[in-house]
Amino acid sequence: MSKELLKWYDLNKRDLPWRMTKDPYKIWLSEIMLQQTQVTTVISYFNRFVDAFPSVEALALATEEQVFKLWEGLGYYSRAKNLIRCAHKVVTDYHGKFPENIEDLLKLPGIGPYTAGAIASIAFDKPEPAVDGNVLRVVSRLYCLSEPINESKHQALYRQKTMALMTDRPSDFTQAMMELGAMVCTPKGPSCSSCPLIEKCCSFKSKKQANFPVKVKKVKQREELIGIAIVVSGQQVLLMKHNNTGLLANLWGFPRVLLDETALDSLEKQMESHLEMEFDFQPEYSHSIVGKAHVFTHIKWNTILFFFHTDDKISSEMPLLEWVYLKDITSKALPTALKKQLVIIDDEIDRMQNAIR
Incomplete structure (x- = not known):
């Protein structure tokens, strides 16, 4: 043989x-x-x-x-x-x-x-x-x-x-x-x-x-509703580097939180509370839209993009925060789950800035 x-x-x-x-x-x-x-x-x-x-x-x-x-x-x-x-x-x-x-x-x-x-x-x-x-x-x-x-x-x-x-x-x-x-x-x-x-x-x-081959059935994939915060200041957006553990370890991305659709607080309020608790930060809420879904091995993310604007450019080393021009964002190592949101984000930021003008 x-x-x-x-x-x-x-x-x-x-x-x-x-x-x-x-x-x-x-x-x-x-x-x-x-x-x-x-x-x-x-x-x-x-x-x-x-x-x-x-x-x-x-x-x-x-x-x-x-x-x-x-x-x-x-x-x-x-x-x-x-x-x-x-x-x-x-x-x-x-x-x-x-x-x-x-x-x-x-x-x-x-x-x-x-x-x-x-x-x-x-x-x-x-x-x-x-x-x-x-x-x-x-x-x-x-x-x-x-x-x-x-x-x-x-x-x-x-x-x-x-x-x-x-x-x-x-x-x-x-x-x-x-x-x-x-x-x-x-x-x-x-x-x-x-x-x-x-x-x-x-x-x-x-x-x-x-x-053949014979396989045992896999565990059913669970779905999560993820809130992603896009905080805009002038021409820049807030990025954070995730720590060295977890799903997106050591990658750059936007602040995010697992949303609870059954909670008494609105989804918007949950996102605002997350920013306040994690970063001691209260940017001004603008609006939200549905983002693109992303499938990992055992998890499917359904996303909502929450847009904020602020004049207060906070900074931190734990977690590491940076303000980045949107055109330069792809120079960072971004996970695909967030990278695929960039076209939507770019369009929405244009609308926000045009409204301000």
């Missing part, structure tokens, strides 16, 4: 920038970016990131703001934070060279069993399985495995089955399994006629491809 898989891979593999190197730094970077993100999206981010930080030493010298700015739009910002922590550890503890063995790779921030296996096999040609979502799907269909792939107690079984297929070309084998899942053994409508493993595939023979 493995010979057929590798023959197929040699003829059909995509031309991707991280496949042109054995540099463990670039392979690590690509694997972190590819978590929860499509290949087509990652390519441009990867190229820009490597241009800015061509080595792990360069990344270790970067500021958090620089890294977050380049990461902007990829989401899951804890990955970007762990990139910096990992780079520092590789430089400090391993003299700028990624370790080759799984045990040491797993000690690095942000690196779990899959990423460790990917680095070890792809960069160092070690016979270590790297079992991502694509590989889980291939293996589950190949052997008709009914154990849910999203339950951690079954991960050892899937690693064992993958390892049993491993050849003397670990780097190519790992990438071939990923490629097969991405291009042929797709979640819906797999191209079985193009699959090099078709003759051995249990689910194809039983015509049950759609039954």
Whole structure:
């Protein structure tokens, strides 16, 4: 089976920038970016990131703001934070060279069993399985495995089955399994006629491809109503930097509060109370409009934008507050949830200023 898989891979593999190197730094970077993100999206981010930080030493010298700015739009910002922590550890503890063995790779921030296996096999040609979502799907269909792939107690079984297929070309084998899942053994409508493993595939023979892989149902996504305060002073708006924990850790944004639709206070009053309690600040309320919704993994934000104006330019270091011209706001590392509000905000501020004139 493995010979057929590798023959197929040699003829059909995509031309991707991280496949042109054995540099463990670039392979690590690509694997972190590819978590929860499509290949087509990652390519441009990867190229820009490597241009800015061509080595792990360069990344270790970067500021958090620089890294977050380049990461902007990829989401899951804890990955970007762990990139910096990992780079520092590789430089400090391993003299700028990624370790080759799984045990040491797993000690690095942000690196779990899959990423460790990917680095070890792809960069160092070690016979270590790297079992991502694509590989889980291939293996589950190949052997008709009914154990849910999203339950951690079954991960050892899937690693064992993958390892049993491993050849003397670990780097190519790992990438071939990923490629097969991405291009042929797709979640819906797999191209079985193009699959090099078709003759051995249990689910194809039983015509049950759609039954695999098996997943347990996810927890239902909860919805939250979020109030976002746009405080305007002249040509500038108030920005705050979130602290280093929570959903938008270390990113810039507008003051926000979780609104309670069942509370006695109006939504406007809740926003005003938040500004007063958190910042000792009472700007003059103007109006509010519905903002754009944003979906995280387990949460959906429905937003309301509250507009205020003030002549009192407050400042603070805890949390860090800055007054920024709207045209310069994109120079800050903003989360997508807030960045997508900017067109609405720009239009509303124009209306506010025209009304004042």
